[in-house]
Amino acid sequence: MTGGSPRPGATRGFIRMDPPEHTRLRRMVTRDFMVKRVEALRPTLQKLTDELCDAMERVDRSEHPVDLVKALALPLPSLAISLLLGVPYEDHDTFQRLTGALLSREISEEDRGPARTELLAYIDNLVETKKAAPGDDIISRLITEQYAKGELTHEDLVAFAVLLLVAGHETTANMIGLSALTLMLDRETADRLREDPSLVRGAVEELLRFHSIIRNGPRRAALEDVEVGGQLIRKGEGVIVAVPSANRDEDTFPDAGRLDITRPNAQHHVAFGYGIHQCLGQALARAELQVVITTLLRRFPGMRPAVPVEEIPFRTDMVIYGCHALPVTW
Numbered sequence: 447m448t449g450g451s452p453r454p455g456a457t458r459g460f461i462r463m464d465p466p467e468h469t470r471l472r473r474m475v476t477r478d479f480m481v482k483r484v485e486a487l488r489p490t491l492q493k494l495t496d497e498l499c500d501a502m503e504r505v506d507r508s509e510h511p512v513d514l515v516k517a518l519a520l521p522l523p524s525l526a527i528s529l530l531l532g533v534p535y536e537d538h539d540t541f542q543r544l545t546g547a548l549l550s551r552e553i554s555e556e557d558r559g560p561a562r563t564e565l566l567a568y569i570d571n572l573v574e575t576k577k578a579a580p581g582d583d584i585i586s587r588l589i590t591e592q593y594a595k596g597e598l599t600h601e602d603l604v605a606f607a608v609l610l611l612v613a614g615h616e617t618t619a620n621m622i623g624l625s626a627l628t629l630m631l632d633r634e635t636a637d638r639l640r641e642d643p644s645l646v647r648g649a650v651e652e653l654l655r656f657h658s659i660i661r662n663g664p665r666r667a668a669l670e671d672v673e674v675g676g677q678l679i680r681k682g683e684g685v686i687v688a689v690p691s692a693n694r695d696e697d698t699f700p701d702a703g704r705l706d707i708t709r710p711n712a713q714h715h716v717a718f719g720y721g722i723h724q725c726l727g728q729a730l731a732r733a734e735l736q737v738v739i740t741t742l743l744r745r746f747p748g749m750r751p752a753v754p755v756e757e758i759p760f761r762t763d764m765v766i767y768g769c770h771a772l773p774v775t776w
Contacts, residue, residue: 461609461723472726474592475606478530478584484729487526491737494525499745511752511773518742519622519772520615523734527614531607532576532583540568545612550764569607573600584610610727617659618731620761620768622738625653627758627772628705629739630750635707640743649707650735655693655715656705659767663689664719692716749776 460471477483498518505512524538533541547553547561573585577593580586585607592598598606629636639645664687668679679685693715694702706712718725725731742749751758752773759770 460605461613465722468722471602471606474588474598475584475610475726478587479727479730481729484733487730488733488737490529491522491526491734492741494522495737495741498522499741503745507775511775514626514772514774515619515623515769516771518738519626519769520619522622522738523615523618523731526730526734527611530584530614531610532581532585533572533607533611537568541565541611542615544568545616546764548612565608566604569604569611570600573603573607613725614727614730616766618734620659620766621654621657621731621735623769623772624657624659624767625650625735625739626742626749626774627751627755627769628653628656629743630774631755632705635705636743639707639739640747643740643743645707646736646740647732648709648712650732650739651712651715652705652707652709653735654717655699655709655712657767658690658693658715658717660689660717660765661767662765663687664723689716746776749774 460468463471495518498521502512502517505517520542521538524542525535527533528535528538544561544565548558548565550558553561573589576583576586577589580590585603588598588603588606593600593603629639635649639649666685666687668681668683668685670681672679693699696702698714699709699711718728718731752775758772761768761770
């Protein structure tokens, strides 16, 4: 690391911290992900989506179907977060490969080490480059507004970049794939959304609830004895939050196993977490999903899986659930 050896856990960013340090650091980037800022990005997201769809239309499907993950689901959020952070998009294959290794359940911690080292080295170099020539992006702003005042270390900058880069494309990419597949298999719902695009915002909330791509969610330790659902959790005991269980709670979401795009309380899901650690980029994720779903329904009304569902390689081996690939045709 050019900026010095990282302290243990530093590269995990503020997501692993408690107040007041968590509050101080998160506040530095909150404004970049506020709804108003994200809404201003919507025309850019639409342009990127249309360009990716144009490329899909040019593919000769007579020999091979289009992989929706590779063609759209991964590139769109990668392009968006790269644009926000000032990461050269031509490097996206590198960080997708590295984050894939870091998020795999089938790779040992020992084997994960080289991927982590390579990713940190890449981000370290990027931060150094932006120190020399800041641009119009989040990392550059953190350098000129926070690092220059001594409020952030070089190590903190790297941690910020790693967290936002990894969280900013893997999660949304997999949600795009699952959402597209769900609507391809549920023609009635797809037709309804196509006829009335105003339903898409609610549909996105319901899809987020329905799929819960973070299967083994936040890990916490009880600070005091507490009873949850009749189960006593003693002070000091660890807890793994099962996000899908919460989002399929029949007491909150009746008939929870059914996709209902007009569900009145779908927005009460916890797909983005809850409380002070709720996902910073949720407005961006929502906007990307809304744009992609609306565009796919309009431009590819006949889109369907090109293979039987049982042949689709789902990401049961990864921390973030989704599809490794999604072959489609139309």
